[in-house]
Amino acid sequence: xxxPNGAGGYQLGDGNLSEVSIGVQSAPVAKTAAATLTxxxxxxxxxxxxxxxxxxxxxxxxxxxxxxxxxxxxxxxDFSIINTGATNAATVVxxxxxxxxxxxxxxxxxxxxxxxxxxxxxxxxxxxxx
Numbered sequence: 001x002x003x004p005n006g007a008g009g010y011q012l013g014d015g016n017l018s019e020v021s022i023g024v025q026s027a028p029v030a031k032t033a034a035a036t037l038t039x040x041x042x043x044x045x046x047x048x049x050x051x052x053x054x055x056x057x058x059x060x061x062x063x064x065x066x067x068x069x070x071x072x073x074x075x076x077x078d079f080s081i082i083n084t085g086a087t088n089a090a091t092v093v094x095x096x097x098x099x100x101x102x103x104x105x106x107x108x109x110x111x112x113x114x115x116x117x118x119x120x121x122x123x124x125x126x127x128x129x130x
Contacts (some may be wrong), residue, residue: 028082034119036095039067042116047081049106053088056081061124062084064116075118078129082111092126102128 013021028046029037034054041047042059065071083090089105092114098118104125106112113130 031090039064042079043067043077045077045079047079049081049083049090050085051088053090055093057093057103058095058098060095061122063095064097064124065122071118073118073120076115078113079116080113081106081109083108085109091109094126099123099124099125099126100128101125104128 011080013019025046026044028048029041029044031047031049032051032058036057037047037059039059042064064073068075068077081090081092083106085108087108089107091113092100092104092106094100103112103115112128115127115129117125117127119125
């Protein structure tokens with residue numbers, strides 16, 4: 001049975017349920033000190049951290065929108081922060097134009113996944129998903 005491509009949805013691939021969905025992932029961005037992430041580092045999708053308790057600041061929305069200039073309202077992407085340190089938290093801090101929803105601290109030896117969603121010109125929300 002063919003899947004319709006009308007207003008009911010959009011399907012990537014040919015629908016073979018037993019096949020692995022393969023994407024592309026650059027090497028993770030590694031941080032060992034407080035930092036303001038660049039738009040390219042954030043959109044890489046994975047940031048690892050180890051070190052003292054610090055803030056990892058999201059780039060300004062203006063910088064992000066230069067990189068993802070085709071994003072429309074409700075466009076989104078996910079990113080994860082993996083804290084490999086044994087004792088200290090890394091705290092996500094917003095840059096200009098961001099709103100943060102959820103717990104900002106990524107505890108030692110844990111990770112957090114976020115969804116960044118464009119809500120308007122110059123405004124994005126980062127939702128902590130897990």
